[in-house]
Every structure is written in structure tokens, then in C-alpha cells.
Amino acid sequence: METVDLELERKEILRRYRRLLKVAKPFLKDNDAKLIKKAFNTSLEAHKEMRRKSGEPYIYHPLAVAQICVEEIGLGTTSIVSALLHDVVEDTELEIEDIDRDFGPKVAKIIDGLTKISGVFEYGTSQQAENFRKMLLTLSDDVRVILIKIADRLHNMRTLESMSRNQQLKISSETIYIYAPLAHRLGLYSIKSELEDLYLKYTEGDIYKQIAEKLRETKAAREKFIKDFIAPLEKELTDHSFDFVIKGRPKSIYSIWNKMKKQKIPFEEVYDLFAIRIILNTRLEHEKAACWQVYSIVTDFYKPNPDRLRDWISTPRANGYESLHTTVMSKTGQWVEVQIRTERMDEIAEKGYAAHWKYKDNGAQESAVEVWIRRVREMLEQDNSSAIEFVDDFRTNLFNEEVFVFTPKGELKILPHGATALDFAFDIHTEIGSHCLGAKVNQKLVPLSYILNNGDQIEILTSSKQKPSEDWLRFVVSSKARSKIKEYLREDKKKLTAQGKEMVERKLRQLHIDLNNITTNQLRAYFNCKTPIELFYKVGKGFVDVNEINKFKNLRQEKSNGKSEEISDAKTFENQIKKVRGVESDMLLIGEDMDRIDYILAKCCNPIPGDDVFGFVTVNEGIKIHRTSCPNAVELMSNYGYRIIKAKWTSQKEIAFLAGLRITGTDRVGLVNDLTKIISNELKVNMRSITIDTNDGIFEGYIMLFVHDTKHLEILMKKLSKVAGIVNVTRFDSQTTA
Known part of the structure; x- marks a missing residue:
């Protein structure tokens, strides 16, 4: 029986290999x-004994990654070969030297880059961030490393079904935190959308299914609407002899969910569920004029929203994206986004960086994507901050939109969105930034913290007496400015840290305590510092009295008579649980373990029984329980995987948990009385607070109350939504930090 299965698998492997060759065929050269x-x-030989978690032969994975590289990113032979071999060095006896000998230096360099950034879920925070920094370093050498890594991540997300729930949450969180924005930045819009949708599928499965189902239900009506909407445009464009294609496509599930969340509205109230795309086939020199002519035709039929015009043809986005976007009002009273672009622009929008090369002339100027990659390189060269700090800085900096401004001589400068006059000064030159006193924007004097707007013309004022201060870090956003200011401050900090360490050592000697790793860590936690360096710096600066x-010594003596081991990560938690329960376990049972292990419910998301939750080992507040849908969950899971512990509720009806409800509706006399009657009398629920705000006959109320679990909360929400005048009842999270 097994022989037949192996034979079937062999045929399936060959079928997938032939499919790959078929899509690659159009651009294959000689050898x-x-x-x-x-x-x-x-x-195939290297992975012959290996299988994926799903039980499939491992070779399916490299074949699928190679297929994505060709079909969805538009890469060539070198990338196909690299994708097929991307796990070989890590998983088998083969070395980089073997790859170099058999496939050449280019492939070897890419494989080397991919091997360095594998194993993202290794134990330890900085390990994950360090891997990300390594990945970006490969951008300087060959951007194909990151493109193949994105293809690898996309296939892993598509096959995440067979992984454990814990791994699903970790991998999904890291995907939304780093890979989706990176795909967006490299112009891979369809891949970015799919990664976001898959993230939602595995973290908020119910919401994903609901939106997908509603999109299916409304499909026929949507298609009819699109047909009616584009009919007059097709006729007019044909009359004007345009060679064109019009497509209508629904927004991604993730972007619909984002809109519902941000605007606190149900699916039915998301009006711009789809976009219409008009793609023109025209010569390069006529592109701009043709797009504006089509815009004119569209706005002849439908009234545009003047605030929603986006011209990325005159000034393309930093990832090379070019398109003209407008939002117009349809005859049925719905807003519709219309995107106008050429075939060349469309291919760059779909395949990003890879397509950009296809259209690049030898003498062409440096493209926006190359400018961005150059900025990444500069940032990596200048930066010597901690890996985690670097990743956060990178995300805020290079995944944001841009602002376009001008020097006094009219030279265009592109800076990150939210950049200030000080960012502009550092962008001109480090010395100008370091001595910057203020600026003139459009001939008016402004402070260093002035936030730049599109079209501003800036002149920088300097003084040789001016020096960077810590305060500057509060309002600069560009990586260049941040790293240069930090560089200035770092030297000063080094001196103060050394002085602080000396003071602590002296004090500990008086108290007959050794300054070793354990003592340092205990001191750090006691004084609420994230690192020992921060502790010594604060002592040196005088913020902490030596x-x-x-007091620390007295507390330490008390503790040594009490608990045995401080929980600092998932591993020490497992040791502690074993001591407490006498069995091996990596699961925290909320309710049962309360008296034996310190944990608290996070205020940022107020979890209650029935919610999908996880535990997070904090630096000095014990274990915090978060909902998996908590606003802070993505960052915690993707950056601090080694501190995440599994947690689940045990049935405890007598305990009440705090939850928040947001209620909206039309105001009337006696409404509050009706609400409180249901909450207090009918369902015997205790309220902690209720605030109601009325404006022009519409009211919005926030109620904090104590419930037993999610079922209890659902019953309450159903009852409240039936009260006359109530339009919407939703649960909300109190948005404080973790």
C-alpha cells in the first residue's frame, strides 16, 4: 500500500516541477x-527523507516558493534556483561552498543570505530582531534575498493550518508586524493583502469567516453594481479610441475589518467595499496625459470627492507605485474608488521591485525604490542601537508614507510622514542637523519641532553653540536624525553609566553583597529598569539614589525566605509549574493557579473567561493575561516569543471579570433607566461605571460591568440590543499599554 502512495507522491512532485517550468519558460535562456x-x-535528494508538519513531502515547499517567485513576483532563473535550494544548507550536509561550486557565486550569496535569516523563532527576543537586521543587511547586497524570503513566508502562511495554535499565533503576528509592511514597501500589493488576510484568518478566525461569508452573499449585487457603474465609462473610453481594460475588485477582508474597527461600524455600513481599476495600454511618453484624460471622462459621469484625489503619477510613492486615485459618487449614492493607471504601472503595482527593473533604462535616474534601499543601507551602517530598538525604529521610519518638501534652491526632498524641520536639517547634512537652532518655512520662522507639510520650502538656521539634546528624540522621526542624535548622546551616556556602576559597586561592597548577574538583574527589576545599563545610567545621572x-537589601532577604525561583520567561515558568503541580506542563490554568503563581489580567484588553488568551511574562509585574486579539498582542508575540506562555480558563462561575460595552442609539426619555434595569435587576450584573453622551438626539454610552464569561456577556449584549432606540452594542477594550 505504501509503495502506491510513494508512487503517487513521485508523480505529484514531477507534476509540480513541470508546472514551475511551464511558467518560467517564456524567459529562460541557453542553459x-x-x-x-x-x-x-x-x-529533492537533500530533502528526500523529510516531511512537513502536514505530512506532505518537504520538496513541495521549495517548489511552491519557486512558483511564487516566478508567477507572483516576476523573478528569474537565479531566484528560481535559489528558492529551490533555500533550505538545503540549513537542513542537510551541503555547505555554501558546494552551492558556489555547482551553481555559481550569485546563487551562493543569496542562499547564504537566506540561511543567515532562518529560524526566526529561536529562543530569545533580540535573536528575532537580530535576524530581521541581518535580513535587511542582505538588501544592500541583493534584494532578491528578501523577495524570496517573502515568497517563503507567503507559502508558510498558506499552509499554516497544520501548525499548532501557539505557532499559528506567533508566525501570524510576526507576519503582520514585519513581512506584510515589507511586502508593501517593495510594492508587492497583492502579496501584502494576502498576508494580512491570512493573519486575520489565524488570529481572528470567526471575524474572518463572517466577513468572507458576507462578501460571498453580496457578490451578485456587487457584480451588477460594477457592471452598471462601468457601462457608460466603457462606451465613452471606446469612443475616444482608448485601448483599455476595466476591472472591479473587492477590498481585502483585512482592510474591511480595519475599517469596521476604526470607524466602529458593522459590515453593512462599509460603503467602499470595492475599487474599480482602469488600465490603459499606451506609449510611455503619453502615459501622464492619457491618465488625466481618463480622469476627466470619469468625473464627467460621476462627481468626485475633492479630498480623495491622489496623484502618484506626478510624484510616485517611494516603492515606485504610480497611479491616479479618485473617489466618486455613483448614481445609487455609494462612494467608489477609481484607480487609473497604465499596463506598465499596473505591473509595477502588482510585482513591485522585480517589475521595476524590467522598465528601467540604463541611463534612467535612480528610482524611488532604489532611493529607499539606499536609505535602508545608510540606516544599517549608522545604527548601533540594540536590535529591538532598531526594528521598532525601522518600522516607524521606512514603512510610513512620505512628505515631499523643497530646499531654498527648489531641490525636492522626500522625508517620512510626520518629519519635522530638524529631520530636514539632518537630511541635508549631519553637521547642519547637530547645530540646528530653528528654521524658516515658506519665509516664516518656525521651531525645530515644526511638522512639515507637502510643498513646504525650508531654510535651516544654525549656531556653532547648539548641541543635540535628549529632548530632540521626542520629535524627530527619520532614522538618520535619530541615529545621529543618539550617537552624540551615547558618548555622554557611556561616561555616566561607568560612574553609576562604580557607585553601585561601592555601595554593595559596604553591604557585603557581590555584584554578579543575579544581583544586577534583581536591582534592575527593583528599580524598574529594562537593562542593567539603564540602571547604572540612572544612578550616574542622579535619577536613582544609590x-x-x-531598602533593596532588606526586601531581598524577605524574598529569599519566600519563593524559590523568579519567573523570567516561558522556561522558568515551566520549572515553577512543575514544582507547584508536580507534573510537566507549559499551560497556565487561569483560576486554579492564582494562589501559587502570580498573574494579573491585562488592562489593555480586559480578558474574560471564554476569550482566547495567552500569558506574557513581564519584566517586573509577573505574568499578564492578554486576549489574542489584544491591540498589543502582535508586538508581544513577534518580538518576545520566548516570554509567551499558553493559558486557558478553568470554569469558575463565582469570579466576576471587568468588561466594557459601547452602546449607541437614538436618545429618548427613560432610556438609561431601561438599560440599568436589564443590567442590575434582570441579569443581576454589577456595574462599575456608566457614562452617556448625547448629541443632537444621538447618544453614545460606555458601561464598565462585571461578568462571569463571554457567554454571560453575549446574553447581556443581546438583551441590551433589544431595548427600544438601541442601534449597536459592542465590546470595547480599554486602550492602556501592556
Whole structure:
């Protein structure tokens, strides 16, 4: 029986390999097919005994990654070969030297880059961030490393079904935190949308299914609407002899959910569920004029919203994206986004960086994507902050939109959205930034913290006496400015840290305590510092009185008579649980373990029984329980995987948990009385607070109350939504930090 299965698998592997060759065929040159075959055979042999978590042969994965590289990103032979071999060095006896000998230096360099950034879920926070920094370093050498890594991540997300729930949450969170924005930045819009949708599917499965179902239900009506909407446009464009295609496509599930969440509205009230795209086939020199002519035709039929015109043809986005967007009012009273672009622009929008090369002339100026990659390189070269700090800085900096401003001589500068006059000064030159006193924007004097707007013309004022201060970090957003200011401050900090350490050592010697790793860590936690360096710096700066160590000594003696081991991560938690329960476990039972292990419910998301939750080991507040849908969950899981512990509720009806409800509706006399009657009398629920705000006959109320679990809360929400005048009842999170 097993022989038949293996035979079927062999046929399936060959079928997938032939499908890959078929899509690659149009651009294969002389020896390419042989090279791909050789890479396929090498990978097949290397992985022959290996299977994926789903039970499938491992070779399915490199084949799928190669397929994505060609079909969805538009990469060539070198990338196909690299994708087929991307796990070989890590998983088998083969070395980089073997790859170099058999497939050449280009492929070897890419594989080397991919091997360095594998194993993202290794134990430890900075390990994850360090991997990300390594990945970006490969951008300087060959952007294909990151493109293949994105293809690898996309296939892993598509096959996440077979992974454990814990891994699903970790991988999904890291995807939304780093890979989706990176795909967006490299112009891979369809991949970015799919990664976001898959993230939602595995973290908020019920919401994902509901929206997908509603999109299915409204499909026929949507198609009819699109047909009616584009009919007059098609006729007019044909009359004007345009060669064009019009497509209508629904917004991604993730972007619909985002809109529902931000605007606090149900699916039915999301009006711009789809976009219409008009794609023109025209010569390069006529592109701009043709797009504006089509815009004119569209706005002849439908009234545009003047605030929603986006011209990315005159000034393309930093990732090379070019398109003209407008939002117009349909005859049925619905807003519709219309995107106007050419075939060249459309291919760049779909395939991003890879397509950009196809259209680049040898003498062409440096493209926006290349400018961005150059900025990444500069940032990596200048930066010597901690890996985690670097990742946060990178995300805020290079995944944001841009602002376009001008120097006094009219030279265009592109800065991150939210950039200030000080960012502009550092962008001109480090010395100008360091001595910047203020600026003139459009001939008017402004402070350093002035936030730049599109079209501003800026002149920088300097003084040789001016020096960077810590305060500057509060209002600069560009990585160049941040890293240069930090560089200035770092030297000063080094001196103060050394002085602080000396003071602590002296004090501990008086108290007959050794300054070792354990003592340092305990001191750090006691003084609420994230790192030992921060502790010594605060002592050196005078923020922490060295005499406070006397109190620390007394507390340490008390503790040593009490608990045995401080919980600092998932591993020490498992040790502690074993001591408490006498069995191996990596699961925290909320309710049962309360008296034996310190944990609290996070205020940022107020979890209640029935919610999908996880535990997070904080630095000095014990374990915090968060909902998996908590606003802070993505960052915690993707950056601090080693501190995440599994947690589940045990049935405890007698305990009440705090939850928040947002209620909207039309105001009337006696409404509050009716609400409180249901809450207090009918369902015997205790309220902590109720605030109601009325404006022009519409009211919005926030109620904090105590419930037993999610079922209890659902019953309450159903009852409240039936009260006359109530339009919407939703649960809300109190948005404080973790």
C-alpha cells in the first residue's frame, strides 16, 4: 500500500516541477532549464527523507516558493534556483561552498543570505530582531534575498493550518508586524493583502469567516453594481479610441475589518467595499496625459470627492507605485474608488521591485525604490542601537508614507510622514542637523519641532553653540536624525553609566553583597529598569539614589525566605509549574493557579473567561493575561516569543471579570433607566461605571460591568440590543499599554 502512495507522491512532485517550468519558460535562456533541473534534483535528494508538519513531502515547499517567485513576483532563473535550494544548507550536509561550486557565486550569496535569516523563532527576543537586521543587511547586497524570503513566508502562511495554535499565533503576528509592511514597501500589493488576510484568518478566525461569508452573499449585487457603474465609462473610453481594460475588485477582508474597527461600524455600513481599476495600454511618453484624460471622462459621469484625489503619477510613492486615485459618487449614492493607471504601472503595482527593473533604462535616474534601499543601507551602517530598538525604529521610519518638501534652491526632498524641520536639517547634512537652532518655512520662522507639510520650502538656521539634546528624540522621526542624535548622546551616556556602576559597586561592597548577574538583574527589576545599563545610567545621572539599595537589601532577604525561583520567561515558568503541580506542563490554568503563581489580567484588553488568551511574562509585574486579539498582542508575540506562555480558563462561575460595552442609539426619555434595569435587576450584573453622551438626539454610552464569561456577556449584549432606540452594542477594550 505504501509503495502506491510513494508512487503517487513521485508523480505529484514531477507534476509540480513541470508546472514551475511551464511558467518560467517564456524567459529562460541557453542553459537555464538545465540549471533549474539540477537545483530541483539537488533539493529533492537533500530533502528526500523529510516531511512537513502536514505530512506532505518537504520538496513541495521549495517548489511552491519557486512558483511564487516566478508567477507572483516576476523573478528569474537565479531566484528560481535559489528558492529551490533555500533550505538545503540549513537542513542537510551541503555547505555554501558546494552551492558556489555547482551553481555559481550569485546563487551562493543569496542562499547564504537566506540561511543567515532562518529560524526566526529561536529562543530569545533580540535573536528575532537580530535576524530581521541581518535580513535587511542582505538588501544592500541583493534584494532578491528578501523577495524570496517573502515568497517563503507567503507559502508558510498558506499552509499554516497544520501548525499548532501557539505557532499559528506567533508566525501570524510576526507576519503582520514585519513581512506584510515589507511586502508593501517593495510594492508587492497583492502579496501584502494576502498576508494580512491570512493573519486575520489565524488570529481572528470567526471575524474572518463572517466577513468572507458576507462578501460571498453580496457578490451578485456587487457584480451588477460594477457592471452598471462601468457601462457608460466603457462606451465613452471606446469612443475616444482608448485601448483599455476595466476591472472591479473587492477590498481585502483585512482592510474591511480595519475599517469596521476604526470607524466602529458593522459590515453593512462599509460603503467602499470595492475599487474599480482602469488600465490603459499606451506609449510611455503619453502615459501622464492619457491618465488625466481618463480622469476627466470619469468625473464627467460621476462627481468626485475633492479630498480623495491622489496623484502618484506626478510624484510616485517611494516603492515606485504610480497611479491616479479618485473617489466618486455613483448614481445609487455609494462612494467608489477609481484607480487609473497604465499596463506598465499596473505591473509595477502588482510585482513591485522585480517589475521595476524590467522598465528601467540604463541611463534612467535612480528610482524611488532604489532611493529607499539606499536609505535602508545608510540606516544599517549608522545604527548601533540594540536590535529591538532598531526594528521598532525601522518600522516607524521606512514603512510610513512620505512628505515631499523643497530646499531654498527648489531641490525636492522626500522625508517620512510626520518629519519635522530638524529631520530636514539632518537630511541635508549631519553637521547642519547637530547645530540646528530653528528654521524658516515658506519665509516664516518656525521651531525645530515644526511638522512639515507637502510643498513646504525650508531654510535651516544654525549656531556653532547648539548641541543635540535628549529632548530632540521626542520629535524627530527619520532614522538618520535619530541615529545621529543618539550617537552624540551615547558618548555622554557611556561616561555616566561607568560612574553609576562604580557607585553601585561601592555601595554593595559596604553591604557585603557581590555584584554578579543575579544581583544586577534583581536591582534592575527593583528599580524598574529594562537593562542593567539603564540602571547604572540612572544612578550616574542622579535619577536613582544609590542609598535606596539599603531598602533593596532588606526586601531581598524577605524574598529569599519566600519563593524559590523568579519567573523570567516561558522556561522558568515551566520549572515553577512543575514544582507547584508536580507534573510537566507549559499551560497556565487561569483560576486554579492564582494562589501559587502570580498573574494579573491585562488592562489593555480586559480578558474574560471564554476569550482566547495567552500569558506574557513581564519584566517586573509577573505574568499578564492578554486576549489574542489584544491591540498589543502582535508586538508581544513577534518580538518576545520566548516570554509567551499558553493559558486557558478553568470554569469558575463565582469570579466576576471587568468588561466594557459601547452602546449607541437614538436618545429618548427613560432610556438609561431601561438599560440599568436589564443590567442590575434582570441579569443581576454589577456595574462599575456608566457614562452617556448625547448629541443632537444621538447618544453614545460606555458601561464598565462585571461578568462571569463571554457567554454571560453575549446574553447581556443581546438583551441590551433589544431595548427600544438601541442601534449597536459592542465590546470595547480599554486602550492602556501592556
